[in-house]
Amino acid sequence: MSVWKQWGLEPIINASGAVTRLGGAPMPPEVLEAYVLASRESVPLDQVQGLASRVLAQHTGAEAGLVTSGAAAALTLGSAAILAGYDLSRIEKLPNTEGLANEFVVAREQRNGYDHAVRAAGVRLVEVGFHEIIAGSGVRRVEAWEYEAAIGPRTAGVLYVQDRDARPPLAEVVAVAHRHGLPVLVDAAGELPPRANLRRFLEQGADLVAFSGGKAIRGPQGTGLLVGRRELIGSAALQLLDLDEHWELWQPPPELIERDRLRGLPRHGIGRGFKVSKEQILAVLTALDRFVHSPVEIKIPLILLERLAQQLAGIPCQLCLPLEEESMPTLEIQVVKQSAIEVCRRLRHGSPPIYVGHGKLDRGRLIIDPLHLDEQTLPRLAQRLREELSERTAE
Numbered sequence: 001m002s003v004w005k006q007w008g009l010e011p012i013i014n015a016s017g018a019v020t021r022l023g024g025a026p027m028p029p030e031v032l033e034a035y036v037l038a039s040r041e042s043v044p045l046d047q048v049q050g051l052a053s054r055v056l057a058q059h060t061g062a063e064a065g066l067v068t069s070g071a072a073a074a075l076t077l078g079s080a081a082i083l084a085g086y087d088l089s090r091i092e093k094l095p096n097t098e099g100l101a102n103e104f105v106v107a108r109e110q111r112n113g114y115d116h117a118v119r120a121a122g123v124r125l126v127e128v129g130f131h132e133i134i135a136g137s138g139v140r141r142v143e144a145w146e147y148e149a150a151i152g153p154r155t156a157g158v159l160y161v162q163d164r165d166a167r168p169p170l171a172e173v174v175a176v177a178h179r180h181g182l183p184v185l186v187d188a189a190g191e192l193p194p195r196a197n198l199r200r201f202l203e204q205g206a207d208l209v210a211f212s213g214g215k216a217i218r219g220p221q222g223t224g225l226l227v228g229r230r231e232l233i234g235s236a237a238l239q240l241l242d243l244d245e246h247w248e249l250w251q252p253p254p255e256l257i258e259r260d261r262l263r264g265l266p267r268h269g270i271g272r273g274f275k276v277s278k279e280q281i282l283a284v285l286t287a288l289d290r291f292v293h294s295p296v297e298i299k300i301p302l303i304l305l306e307r308l309a310q311q312l313a314g315i316p317c318q319l320c321l322p323l324e325e326e327s328m329p330t331l332e333i334q335v336v337k338q339s340a341i342e343v344c345r346r347l348r349h350g351s352p353p354i355y356v357g358h359g360k361l362d363r364g365r366l367i368i369d370p371l372h373l374d375e376q377t378l379p380r381l382a383q384r385l386r387e388e389l390s391e392r393t394a395e
């Protein structure tokens, strides 16, 4: 019997992919095994993060890396690192940035709900540019010179939210920032796959890159990765780790934290609430290893979606092959003669509840992502979709 049912919760059919709100991507068996085995022995957490740094450096080409509690925490810690560096008084003060250069320049069109994580460190975001195509007022988007024009004595860094369609290209923004000695923090939380992106943004000059560990990498849902320049990663580690230790005894892994640069041991930093366990760290490293070494297999998901499409006979739907290399195909179902929101609601309220991708409801489309689907869930999913779509459209 389902463990969730034993505790009084009904598990859902997740047809919307690696969504945090629904519990993230399914973890592969070897990742779960690493989690359990890691729990059996004790290891100091700073050493575990030192190990993580070596593994992340190897897989991303970064100087160093840190496992965080999600990409969002990686953004807060990355921002805190840019603001404070190895300065003990700054580390102590954050998120209070009074008297400090605390502005990050960001394209107005890249602002999104996750940048709260950047502001949480004490950053003030300074917006530049317009997306005049979306606004319906013109043909231009944000341009590199606009970043430059916004840089002043209070500027501490640049925030860039990576997306296949992001403008201007990261390399142009990096060139402007580096001309002024400013670091660039990249939110690439959902930009895997393709696997090449693990290295791409660093190669393009980003100083820090945040990835989610619980999306396509399929590590524990609560994990993230921060990779980049050693000095910044060291500061982020200092602000994350539990530092209830004697200075005389404290020997952090040198590849992660440069002890010689400190005059003493900081107190718990702004990231102390973003604790990551040794089990989570080993599990996400295992997941990353697997992700890097196994090509994304779309044959089986494709067969599942084709079979689902057949079983939806008569209901208009379209198989969408991945636009990006190594990503998943999806099936888009067109809802006709009724409200897509209503169909979505009824699917969620059935038994078992079904959650479909809801990114295109405004266009009357349900998106089926195959990540969590298998031979067992497919027939019930097809049946519920038929009940909600074919009978009612025939009415």
Ligand SMILES: *Cc1c(COP(=O)(O)O)cnc(C)c1O
Residues within 6 Å of the ligand: 020, 069, 070, 071, 072, 073, 114, 161, 187, 188, 189, 190, 211, 212, 213, 214, 223, 224
């Ligand atoms: C998912 C996402 C995040 C947050 O990632 P978590 O690992 O859940 O913290 C941040 N930024 C963007 C753009 C995302 O898509």
